[in-house]
Amino acid sequence: MHPEEHQLNDYVDGVLDAREQTDVAWHLERCSECALFVAQLQCIVRDARALPPLQPPAAVWERIRAEQSAESDEQFATKTGSGAFFDSAPQKKHPTPFSGAYWALATAAAVVLAFLAGRVIEQQHQREAVAQIAAQTQAPEGSDVNSVSNMRERVLLVAVGDHLERSQMVLVELANAQTQGQLDISAERQAADELLASNRLYRQTALQLGQANVAGVLDELERVLVEVARGPSEVSMAQLAEIQQRIEAQGILFKMKIVNATITGRKAPVS
Amino acid sequence: MPDLLPSKAVRVSRALVENDDLVARCQAGDVDAFEELYRLHSPRIYSLACRMTGSPQEGEDLLQDIFLHVHRKLGSFRGDAALGTWLYRLAMNQCLDFVRSRQARMKGLTDTFEEDGSNEPAAPREAPITRLDLERAVQRLPDGYRAAFVLHDVEGLDHKQIAGMLGISEGTSRSQVFKARLKLRALLG
Numbered sequence: 001m002h003p004e005e006h007q008l009n010d011y012v013d014g015v016l017d018a019r020e021q022t023d024v025a026w027h028l029e030r031c032s033e034c035a036l037f038v039a040q041l042q043c044i045v046r047d048a049r050a051l052p053p054l055q056p057p058a059a060v061w062e063r064i065r066a067e068q069s070a071e072s073d074e075q076f077a078t079k080t081g082s083g084a085f086f087d088s089a090p091q092k093k094h095p096t097p098f099s100g101a102y103w104a105l106a107t108a109a110a111v112v113l114a115f116l117a118g119r120v121i122e123q124q125h126q127r128e129a130v131a132q133i134a135a136q137t138q139a140p141e142g143s144d145v146n147s148v149s150n151m152r153e154r155v156l157l158v159a160v161g162d163h164l165e166r167s168q169m170v171l172v173e174l175a176n177a178q179t180q181g182q183l184d185i186s187a188e189r190q191a192a193d194e195l196l197a198s199n200r201l202y203r204q205t206a207l208q209l210g211q212a213n214v215a216g217v218l219d220e221l222e223r224v225l226v227e228v229a230r231g232p233s234e235v236s237m238a239q240l241a242e243i244q245q246r247i248e249a250q251g252i253l254f255k256m257k258i259v260n261a262t263i264t265g266r267k268a269p270v271s
Numbered sequence: 272m273p274d275l276l277p278s279k280a281v282r283v284s285r286a287l288v289e290n291d292d293l294v295a296r297c298q299a300g301d302v303d304a305f306e307e308l309y310r311l312h313s314p315r316i317y318s319l320a321c322r323m324t325g326s327p328q329e330g331e332d333l334l335q336d337i338f339l340h341v342h343r344k345l346g347s348f349r350g351d352a353a354l355g356t357w358l359y360r361l362a363m364n365q366c367l368d369f370v371r372s373r374q375a376r377m378k379g380l381t382d383t384f385e386e387d388g389s390n391e392p393a394a395p396r397e398a399p400i401t402r403l404d405l406e407r408a409v410q411r412l413p414d415g416y417r418a419a420f421v422l423h424d425v426e427g428l429d430h431k432q433i434a435g436m437l438g439i440s441e442g443t444s445r446s447q448v449f450k451a452r453l454k455l456r457a458l459l460g
Binding site (some may be wrong): 005006009037042045048049053054056058060061067071132222223 | 315321334404409425452455
């Protein structure tokens, strides 16, 4: 009679009492089926204990630095009073043509430009741009909260629309690629890697702004981008088919088109 | 040949002094010191975060949150525990919070796993199991099984500690680890 699987598991952990341990050991010497089971569990336990530490991607440290800088600036601004524009605490202000709404609009326009220039600027700059959107959560005194919120939304939509178009180009390339042998996808891989960092930022910003649908699609896109960015530069026919199946199975291109079409309809010019 | 390496006791006390110095520099706002601290400790914390969440992306997000939290909290570090232990505890708490809140959002994952009945290896495996195979298989475990497995088999905690951390009984922890191993055995073929 074979021992139960949980007994064999306890044998692997060495937690059976002495007699049971001896009985199981005796059985294992005579039963190749149970011996194989135990060997497989031992292998899993041994390999799990030997798993080496993973190295985080360099981009994580860049993002931490950017966040820290933003926090330090905020603290500095609070201490010196130079952050008065974005402080929600009531401030005594002189009447001026540069009212809260004007500044919110101007900042929004600047952020749009920053996002559009995102094709050439580095990832940490994109982070700062997104941080600016977040900074606008503190509505300037006297401004209409709804209009500021709408502006932030429009800024995000412009940026995400542009991002989705670029991502779509990469995925369409991969979805339509064909090969009989090895295929060099290093360009797509690099593009996916670059898109990945901004994708994460847009997703987080979309969540902050309550754009759950946009965040959902960006989340699915991120999974595909990670697979491509972390995969090999050259893929075999089977590996390519696997990537294509992933793109196909999630219907990600279709979802991106829908979101993009919705965005195009919603991103009325900031005026 | 004389042993030119410092004794273990000397190495440990030197490391403690270096840690104290690093903490003091971080607390004084030295950016390079904080980067040094990140370089020293991020691999272990990132590994924990990736394996506990089962997702490299979430692991990255969590690592970022953890170190921002560390940055804010370093001022309150008094050196009662070793820096590494303090960081690990803080990281572990954040990972557990993450897993708990996700479990609350995605109730029923474990039930799905119980029902799929796929604990038998599909076919005998010809190639040896690689580290990557195991990492990927661990990612595919349901949250509850993965958390118990990572804490027990990877991090080396005992069932009593795991039970306390995850808010489950020791028996449940034992059972989760066992089921995780069965599932991994099936996944790894």
